[in-house]
Amino acid sequence: MSATEEALTFTCAGETLVGILHRPARPGRRGLVLVPGAPQYRVGSHRQSVLLARDLAAQGIAVLRFDYRGMGDSDGGFRSFEAVSEDIAAALAELSARVPAVEETLLFGLCDGASAIAYFAAGRQDLAGLVLVNPWVRDRDTVDRALVRHYYRDRLLSGDLWRRLLTGKLDLGRALGDLAGTLGRLARRKAGAATQPETAKPLSARVADALTGYQGRVLLILSGADLTAQEFEASVLETEAIAAWRNRVAFTLLRLEGANHTYARAEWRRRLHSAVLAWIDERG
Numbered sequence: 545m546s547a548t549e550e551a552l553t554f555t556c557a558g559e560t561l562v563g564i565l566h567r568p569a570r571p572g573r574r575g576l577v578l579v580p581g582a583p584q585y586r587v588g589s590h591r592q593s594v595l596l597a598r599d600l601a602a603q604g605i606a607v608l609r610f611d612y613r614g615m616g617d618s619d620g621g622f623r624s625f626e627a628v629s630e631d632i633a634a635a636l637a638e639l640s641a642r643v644p645a646v647e648e649t650l651l652f653g654l655c656d657g658a659s660a661i662a663y664f665a666a667g668r669q670d671l672a673g674l675v676l677v678n679p680w681v682r683d684r685d686t687v688d689r690a691l692v693r694h695y696y697r698d699r700l701l702s703g704d705l706w707r708r709l710l711t712g713k714l715d716l717g718r719a720l721g722d723l724a725g726t727l728g729r730l731a732r733r734k735a736g737a738a739t740q741p742e743t744a745k746p747l748s749a750r751v752a753d754a755l756t757g758y759q760g761r762v763l764l765i766l767s768g769a770d771l772t773a774q775e776f777e778a779s780v781l782e783t784e785a786i787a788a789w790r791n792r793v794a795f796t797l798l799r800l801e802g803a804n805h806t807y808a809r810a811e812w813r814r815r816l817h818s819a820v821l822a823w824i825d826e827r828g
Contacts, residue, residue, distance in 0.1 A: 545569055547601035552642070556613060556634035559620040562586070563610030563635065565642055566601035574672060574824060575646035576600060577635045578609040581657035581680070582625055585616030589806035592654070592813065599817045605824065606643040610635045625656040625680070626750075629664040648672035650824065655772060655805065656680035659751050666757030673761035675820055678773045678805055681780055683746035748779040752786055761794040763823045765816065768801035796823060 547568045553560050564586060578593045580586055586609040587594055597607040612631045613620030636649050650673045653661040658679035665674055745753075755762075764781075766773040780786055781797075789795075798819050803812040 545602050545604055547598070549598075552638070554634060554638040556620075556631050559613045560618065561610055561613065561631065561634060562617040563608050563638070564597070565639070566597045566607040566609075567643060568601050568604045568606060570604060571606045571643050571645040572604035573645065573647040574650060575606040575608070575639050575643055575648070576650045576652055576675075576824075577632065577639055578607060579628075579632055579635075579651055579653035579657040579661050580609070580612065580615065581653060581655035581660075582612070582615060582622075584657075585611045588654070590808050590813075592807060595813060596652070596817055596820070600821065600824075603821055603825075606639065606646055608635055608639040608642075610638075625660040626663055628660050632660065632664045650675065652677075652820065654678060659747075662751050662754040662758070665760075666754045668758065669760070671758075671760055673763065673824075674758065675763045675765070675823070677765045677816070678767055678770055679751060679764075679776050679780070680772060681748040681751050681776050682772070683748055683779075748775075752780045752783060755780075756785055756789040759793055761796075763796045763798065763820070765798045765800060765819060767803040767805055767807070767812075768799055769803060770805040772805055 545568050547566050550565045550567060552563055552565055554563065555561070578586070578588075578597060580588065580593065584593075588596075588609075593609045597609050600607050610631075611618040612623065612628050614622035632651070636651075639649060640646055649671060651661045651665065651671060652675040653659075654677040656679075658676035659681065661674055661676060662679065665671055766777060800807075800812065800815050800819070803809075803815070807813045807816050
């Protein structure tokens, strides 16, 4: 299906935002807003946002990609991804106004764009679904958790590690010292967290809290070769609160093995786009 691409501007809290609307020749009832991840703008890493928007529009899905205030060509000062809910709301309203055929709206975000969506979506019932790709939750101990959960475990199962040990090519004392240091840092931070006020919650906990406030459809996509994805899995996905939430909502988890954080290869992008399209089409 053919689609046009239209440059446009719209307002958010008195500032002007810039976006590109991908309008199918025959728009379907579902439309999607691509939420950028900073410091990227509406084009995305490796032109990912452009390519995804074109693929979706070719299937009849209207797409709006845009710049936050303070990013790309939009007015205003730079702001954290935790403070862009007004921008996302303005983009959703603009999509609905420009394409009246859209009855259900969805959000797509990569990295801190995904985390921004989590904040925005909490408590909202007017969204048809969220696509979250490698959400950003890096804080004081997410890297250490990911190392324990993935790196050290995978190393222990690696035949190469045991060959190096047997041939004396690996310093066992140093390797064990690194692991002990990582576990020690995690233990100290856990002990200190018990005395911290609620406002000092780490980012991983804040994102988890926001996610549990949304009760609609969710597609979570995690790259198999990405530390950010591993941090999210170890620090958010495996928590009891998120496990309970996943049982209450229409939640789909997809791991794209081998892919990196930004889906830099054409093969990885094709798998990502196909997964998103299939999930959107599930409800007919």
